[in-house]
Amino acid sequence: MxxxxxxxxxxxxxxxxxxxxxxxxxxxxxxxxxxxxxxxxxxxxxxxxxxxxxxxxxxxxxxxxxxxxxxxxxxxxxxxxxxxxxxxxxxxxxxxxxxxxxxxxxxxxxxxxxxxxxxxxxxxxxxxxxxxxxxxxxxxxxxxxxxxxxxxxxxxxxxxxxxxxxxxxxKTVESRDAYGSFRLPVDQVFTVQGQGTIVRGTIYEGIVEKGSQLRLLPNGNKVKARQIQVHHKEQDRALAGQRTAINLGGVDTEEVSRGDVLVASDHFLVTDLIDVSLQFVESLSIPIKQRQPVRIHVGTSEVMGKIVFFDRNEVKQEKEEVLCQVKLEENVVVRRGDRFIIRRPTPVETLGGGWVIQPKGGKYRFGQETIEMLQQKKESTPEDLLEDVLSRHMILDVQQLIQYTSLDEHILESAVTKGMEQGYVLEVSRRKYSLMKIFIKLKDEITSQLQSYHHDFPMRLGISKAELVQSFGEVYPKSLIEYSINALVEQEELRKEGQFISGASFQPHLPEKWKQRMVEVINSLKKDGLAVKKWDEYLMNTAIPKNECSEMPFFLIQTNQAYRLTDELLIHRTAVDESASILMEETGDTFSLKEAKDALNISRKYLIPFLELLDQLTYTVRLDDKRKWKSKELNDSTS
Structure with a gap:
């Protein structure tokens, strides 16, 4: 046993x-x-x-x-x-x-x-x-x-x-969770000469071992469990349900007080605003007003705060639970389900108590809508809580999920597993999760944006991935955007070419309105062979809008219909293929600049850039003052 x-x-x-x-x-x-x-x-x-x-x-x-x-x-x-x-x-x-x-x-x-x-x-x-x-x-x-x-x-x-x-x-009591994250609310602090700071408390959950690195909340001090005692007997560890004294290293006695919480992980939230379900004593000597100052006792903490009602301005006599908030003057450490007591500071009396619905409350409007929201949170299952926090934060890792849901780690992981099995939770990256409905929404928005982009810029291969990620960055986390893009590419709903993203069925094309005039420009370029004019000259008197004119060179280059000869000169692919074939026939394995000029019969203005282009296309390689053919066949770079 x-x-x-x-x-x-x-x-x-x-x-x-x-x-x-x-x-x-x-x-x-x-x-x-x-x-x-x-x-x-x-x-x-x-x-x-x-x-x-x-x-x-x-x-x-x-x-x-x-x-x-x-x-x-x-x-x-x-x-x-x-x-x-x-x-x-x-x-x-x-x-x-x-x-x-x-x-x-x-x-x-x-x-x-x-x-x-x-x-x-x-x-x-x-x-x-x-x-x-x-x-x-x-x-x-x-x-x-x-x-x-x-x-x-x-x-x-x-x-x-x-x-x-x-x-x-x-024997009828369920034993405390020794497998959860260690938590010990401190109810006594003292010092023993030669040993330093000692705290006492009952371990709510988890296990602490001698030598463990711990954190003291709410101030966040890092401490070490130098020694552990259970009823004056030294132990190597203590676990949930045990009354324990821990000798802490790394902190002075003056830095610790009753109400602090000793934890072993980052799973716990520090908060000063809690959503609560509150029940009042049967007979109140004085009605409780909106924003009434109260003293709240939670764990071993005792903190002043104010009650914030959303469906009333006072309580005189109330048997049913009241869903409300407590705005605290100091930070406390609580989890969903933690119980608390509220007392009136003066005249001193117990007013009621209840449990924490949500440790990190928000700013809500007065009215029935807020009450319905709190009621929904109150009745939520672990799966509901998981879906709720992911709906609000979009993507969270396990540690963040534990903090925001205030669920035990094992219960949380069970809810995540169930959500993934049922298909509404996605693992975006290792132990980082989002919701399928968020992914679908983002997918639709990405698809819609690409359709608009393709309509506005039909001659482009697509939008750069960096630009696409940035365009959604104000609404969605970057890691979720990148995951969604990669997933859609894998599912062949999008296509990725280098840095560019496009719709799966999209092909760059000339805009229909200017297609005929653009084809005439392209044919003129093709007809001029190597002896091309400056690109701007082809576009003069065409009536093609300036922005479309600036798109055309990139379109021709990206679709392998043309190459850039110089900053001002564009050359049609056909001219490159035909000129390269002539040069191959007229020269041996190597050739000089003069041999190339004789074979092609063009000026140095075009010859030098053309030969450098052949080097870029890996047809040739330069050897001092000569060039050598890498192959006597046209390679795949122009196919």
Whole structure:
């Protein structure tokens, strides 16, 4: 059997026996501070290991019960798997008990044991009355069917039953994800002389190993796990569900505070604007107004913020969930699904709680449209979330997808695999993804742009790839554009010749309107053989527009109908072929400039550029003052 790790919390009203029960079960006194001893109340969180059954490893968190220490209580229960709600038999349900119950429900704690403590102080009749009172207090809560245990920490009565109940309840709890990205919200920071900075917390997910390179959020400091302890015992690693102390290298104690989050990857977002699903307590003493200042407790963080409503301007009494935003004054680290509590700063009271729909909220308009959007996000499956973030960002790698969806890495990769199998997710490059619908949209836009380009410039081979990529660069990521172009070429929907991209069926051609006049110009060029005029002279008095005139040389060259003899002279391919054939017949394997002039009977004005052209076409190679035929046959360069 693999070991499992759980954290249970002792919660309840002040002086109802939480610390005593913890000590009776674990033999550890969790009141550490002198002030706690003197006043007989818990101020800071207390922790103790509990080993009841082989393979089940438990950390007990003894959370403060006094109203003034409620923030420590929230930080303590944020990472627990099971709560033990301690209620003294001689006092019953107290106001603090009710507030703790509300907080536990808002934090999504689903498993509870009701421990009725100090039973030796009351008789059977009073115990029955207290039990009924507690059952009435639990009606309508998620804990109404949870087990009751009767204990007395001093005499030891009921402790065995308590241990058995803890084990049976924990066996119904799903263990935390040890395979996710490591995350430990810090709830205690201190220093030990000679060792430096030490942080404590409950590992929410993942594994940390001795020597691991970590990052402390939200400030982003890089740190190293120099030493790991679990309940004062040094370990090589610690994993999800364990209460852990880590000696950090690379950071001073003053740079770390409660609420910071220790992580091992870049999968976590730092944010100050969260979309949330919020539920309020049954009775609010004062209505909550639009942009009401609140104190939000999430993980071990405690941050001021403002509530932003989109379908109302205040809440007086509301049983249903409210979809809204919390705008924070400081950055926090949260993932989708994380639970939180909101409290009024003054007068101090718990207002409600809920869960994070989206860690990185946006700016939305007031109105039903925003509510419908948030409702859709709230109900989204992992596949829906994947499609949503890809729709907004177009192309993301795995790390970015984890950040924006706030999904566990394994759940995210499963959604990606499913999306690829069903054909709506594309792997654009290694572990970078987009949506098929975006690719299809971009494909249609590329095709449409090429059609327009071919219409405007029918004599060109196509548009250069760089120009095509740049033309879509303001709307689409460059890597997605290049992927789409390459994919369309592979699918033979586009054609690529050198740097030019064109439609698959497109062929450069003369514009229909000027075709007849352009053909006449080309025939004149052909007729003149090697003794051509300046190109501009062929176009004089033709009425062909200037822009079309400037396109023609490139068209003739790119379609192998002509070659550039000089900057001002163009020569028809036929003239090159015929002149090269004559020269071959009239000369041997090598020939001189004079022999070429005698064979072709042209001036040096044309002869020198023509011979250099033969070199470019690889018919000939120059050897000092002579040229040598590379082949006595016309090669493929003019075919």
């Amino acid at each position: 693999n070991d499992t790790y759980f954290t249970i919390g002792m919660a309840g009203h002040i002086d109802h026996g939480k610390t005593s029960l913890t000590k009776a079960l674990s033999h550890v006194d969790t009141d550490r501070l002198k002030e706690e001893k003197e006043r007989n109340i818990s101020i800071e969180l207390g922790y103790a290991p509990l080993q009841i059954e082989e393979g089940i490893n438990i950390s007990i968190v003894d959370v403060p019960g006094h109203e003034r220490f409620i923030r420590q209580m929230i930080a303590g229960v944020a990472g627990i798997d099971l709560v033990v709600l301690v209620i003294a038999a001689d006092e019953g349900v107290m106001p603090q008990t009710k507030e703790h119950l509300e907080i536990l429900e808002f934090l999504g704690i689903e498993h509870c044991i009701v421990a009725i403590s100090k039973i030796d102080r009351v008789d059977e009749e009073l115990l029955e009355l207290v039990t009924e009172d507690i059952k009435d207090g639990l009606k309508g809560t998620i804990f109404h069917d949870d087990p009751f245990v009767y204990v007395d920490s001093l005499s030891g009565r009921g402790l065995d039953h308590m241990r058995q109940t803890i084990v049976s309840q924990l």
